[in-house]
Amino acid sequence: MTKTADTDHKIHNTLATRWSPYLFAETPVDVNDLQALFEAARWAPSSYNEQPWRFIVGVAGQGDDHQRILDCLAEPNRVWAGRAPVLVLGVVVDQFVPSGTPNKAAEHDLGLAVGNLLVEATVRGLSVHQMIGVDADAAKTEFGVPDSAHVLTAMAIGHADKSGAGEAKYAERDNTTRTRKPLPEFVFGTRFGTSARF
Amino acid sequence: MTKTADTDHKIHNTLATRWSPYLFAETPVDVNDLQALFEAARWAPSSYNEQPWRFIVGVAGQGDDHQRILDCLAEPNRVWAGRAPVLVLGVVVDQFVPSGTPNKAAEHDLGLAVGNLLVEATVRGLSVHQMIGVDADAAKTEFGVPDSAHVLTAMAIGHADKSGAGEAKYAERDNTTRTRKPLPEFVFGTRFGTSARF
Numbered sequence: 001m002t003k004t005a006d007t008d009h010k011i012h013n014t015l016a017t018r019w020s021p022y023l024f025a026e027t028p029v030d031v032n033d034l035q036a037l038f039e040a041a042r043w044a045p046s047s048y049n050e051q052p053w054r055f056i057v058g059v060a061g062q063g064d065d066h067q068r069i070l071d072c073l074a075e076p077n078r079v080w081a082g083r084a085p086v087l088v089l090g091v092v093v094d095q096f097v098p099s100g101t102p103n104k105a106a107e108h109d110l111g112l113a114v115g116n117l118l119v120e121a122t123v124r125g126l127s128v129h130q131m132i133g134v135d136a137d138a139a140k141t142e143f144g145v146p147d148s149a150h151v152l153t154a155m156a157i158g159h160a161d162k163s164g165a166g167e168a169k170y171a172e173r174d175n176t177t178r179t180r181k182p183l184p185e186f187v188f189g190t191r192f193g194t195s196a197r198f
Numbered sequence: 199m200t201k202t203a204d205t206d207h208k209i210h211n212t213l214a215t216r217w218s219p220y221l222f223a224e225t226p227v228d229v230n231d232l233q234a235l236f237e238a239a240r241w242a243p244s245s246y247n248e249q250p251w252r253f254i255v256g257v258a259g260q261g262d263d264h265q266r267i268l269d270c271l272a273e274p275n276r277v278w279a280g281r282a283p284v285l286v287l288g289v290v291v292d293q294f295v296p297s298g299t300p301n302k303a304a305e306h307d308l309g310l311a312v313g314n315l316l317v318e319a320t321v322r323g324l325s326v327h328q329m330i331g332v333d334a335d336a337a338k339t340e341f342g343v344p345d346s347a348h349v350l351t352a353m354a355i356g357h358a359d360k361s362g363a364g365e366a367k368y369a370e371r372d373n374t375t376r377t378r379k380p381l382p383e384f385v386f387g388t389r390f391g392t393s394a395r396f
Contacts, residue, residue, distance in 0.1 A: 002245070004243045007237050007240075007241065008233075008237060009230070009233040009234045009237040010234060010237075011234055011237050011241065011318055011323045012238070012317060012318055013236045014210075014242040014316060015238050015241055015242065015314050015318065018241075019243075020243050031396050032207070034211055034396055035206075035207045035381070035396070036207045036208060038381055038384075038385045039205050039206060039207040039208075039209050039381065040209045040210070042205075042378045042379070042381060042384075043205065043209065043213055043214065043216070043312065043317075043378060045216075045217075045218050045328060047328075047330045048374060049377070049378075051378060051379050051384065053384060054384045054385075054386065054390065055384065055385050055386065055394075056386045056387065056390065057385060057386065057387055057396070058387070058396045062395075062396070063387070063388070065387050065388060078289060084236060093391065104330060104350075105303040105330040105350075105351070107306045107309070108305045108306065108308055108309040108312075110306055110309065111305070111306040111307060111308065111310040111311075111312075111313065112297045112312060112313045112316075113307020113309075114306075114309075114310060114311075114313070115242065115309065115310045115312070115313015115314060115316070115317075116213050116313060118243070118310075118313070119210060119313075119317055120209055120210055120213065121211070121212060125211045129242060130245075132245045132303040135367060137230070143386075143388075143389055143390050144389045144390045144391070145390045146390065152302075152303075152306060153303070157240065161263075169317075178241075179247070180240045180241060180247075180249060181240070181249050182235075183233070183236055183237065183240060186236075186240070186249065186251060186252050186253065187212050187236045187252075187253050187254055187255060188252065188253065188254045188255065188341075189254065189256070189261070189263050190261070190263060190341075190345070191341055191342045192252065192254065192289065192341050192342045192343045192344065193342070196253075196255045197260075197266065198229050198232055198233070198255070198257060198260070
């Protein structure tokens with residue numbers, strides 16, 4: 001299955017074809033692919049090159065980290081995310097190290113790192129579904145995240161299940177057309193809310 | 199000039215070659231390229247598909263928006279960023295529309311959208327330098343950003359100046375090798391701070 005974006009302007013195919021499935025196959029993620037995903041994240045830009053992103057990774061069948069991450073997800077996510085062979089917590093370090101000055105770009109920069117990871121995943125035929133529905137306090141305690149950092153997101157990573165065999169509710173979501181606001185609603189000039197004229 | 203990342207694992211060339219120059223050529227950005235950059239941003243994923251990102255764009259030579267954005271930058275950025283033909287403010291809507299519920303993924307999701315924009319820019323031979331050094335309050339007033347949103351970042355967009363003619367301080371920065379933390383310092387398993395074993 002592909003869900004290529006219906007773009008108004010031509011963009012790179014990797015960006016146009018990425019989407020976030022609910023139904024994952026149980027096929028494991030190759031270790032070289034997994035390393036490449038985080039290597040891609042590594043080379044994202046960040047404010048003062050602080051690289052405030054941290055990831056906690058659980059691979060199904062390797063110890064209990066996968067289950068421990070799954071247990072930290074909000075209940076609606078737990079239902080479908082457990083099938084993905086890799087689960088990840090996205091953690092943000094809130095201050096510059098070692099100065100302790102607050103890093104107001106930290107959450108934004110986790111997004112930049114994950115943006116890179118998504119591109120690498122798409123190129124390698126992998127899919128990622130991000131979640132904000134995480135019990136951040138539970139995850140912090142469970143994985144010993146220090147007070148200078150916080151858990152913000154989770155990700156399910158694997159191969160999209162194209163068999164059509166999954167639960168109907170999620171199969172239906174996965175077959176829904178991707179939609180976005182048109183450019184004039186979020187690209188402004190002169191004043192917030194006034195569409196750019198280029 | 200290229201500054202290809204010295205990666206430990208092979209990643210997609212577009213991600214490996216992206217970098218943030220200080221020295222921009224005055225060559226304008228083609229309007230089709232500019233549209234494609236924001237189209238790429240448009241198709242990023244976001245929490246509940248809220249798309250909380252907004253952009254205010256100033257193009258040099260088209261009205262005074264470019265100058266008005268430049269005036270909102272922190273003074274150290276104003277020195278070099280003015281040469282870039284396109285300046286952008288990155289704005290985040292803090293609540294879900296219309297419910298008003300806080301969107302805790304909003305800043306992160308601006309990062310995801312900009313991550314897409316960076317890929318499209320790199321593919322098209324354009325460069326982007328992001329800044330957190332923005333007078334957010336001044337920008338909010340100047341561009342009429344509502345209280346439900348805040349200005350977080352700025353971006354300079356254009357062609358990297360490869361002539362070697364720029365100010366020595368910035369030419370030196372642009373020639374510096376890109377560095378990052380190794381994977382074991384930010385990819386964990388079992389516990390925060392314990393390197394993943396894959």
